[in-house]
Amino acid sequence: MVARDELKGKAIQEYDKLLRELRKGKQPKYDFLMTLISYIGLPVLIDNRDFVEQKLLNYHDTIYIRRG
C-alpha cells in the first residue's frame, strides 16, 4: 500500500515539471497531474488501490517509448 504522502510528493514533482515546461513556452499536457490530484482527493478507498497507486506513483514519460 502506497502512503498518501508519497502520492502528494509525486504531485508536487509533476507540478514543478509542468511549470518548467510552461516557462520554456511549451504547452504541456497536464492530464496526469489532474488525475493524480483527483485520486488523492478521493474520500473513499477504491478496489485494487495497490495497483492504481503503484501505477500513479511510477508513471513517467518514458512509458510511452516503444521498444525497437
Next chain:
Amino acid sequence: METKKITLVDVLLDDHSEDIDSVTFHVDQDGYYTVDHVILPNMDWYETSQDDYREYYNTIYVTDGEKVYKEIDGTLQECTVKEILERNIEGTTIQKCRVDIFYTAGLQNCYIWYCKQIFDSLLNTCEKNRYNDLIYARDFIWMTLNIIDYLVGFKQYLEAQRILENFQRCGGYCKDFSITKPDINCGCSR
C-alpha cells in the same frame, strides 16, 4: 525567486479583561503568515511584585493593554512590538507561541470566479473561443491550490509561498483577486 520580505501586518493588544477565544485580523493578500501570541505581565504585576521576584528576569517587558514597555535602569520606557517579536525571549518576561497560517482565500475566490465564467460561457454561444482558455485557467488554479495544500500539509510553507508567487507572476490569471504583482510574462504559452 525571492519571496517577499517579512512585514508586520497587524498588532492587537488585549488586556484579557473579557474572555475572548478568538481574534480577527484583516488580511488582503494571499500567502504565508505567522501569528505570534505574546503574553506579557501587566502593570499591576510590575507595581506590586517583590523586587526579588523581578530580579529573576534580566529584562522586564510589561504592558498596560495599550502600549508595551521595557524596563531600562529601573524606569519603564515604551518599546516596539517588533522588538519583542524579534528578540530572544530567554531571561525576559515574554512568553509566546507561534501559529503558521497559509492564506489562499484570494486564489479560491479566483477559482470560483472562473467556474462561474465557464458556466456563463456555456450559455453564451458567442463566446465559444473563450471556453478553452477558461477551462485551462480553472485547471491551473485548481492544481496550484491543491499543490499548495500538500506543501502546507508537509509544513513546507516557504516552498508553498514560492509556488504562489510563481503562479501570481507567470499566470496573470487572478489579477483582480488581491494580487498586486504585475504580469511579467515568464514565457508562459497562454
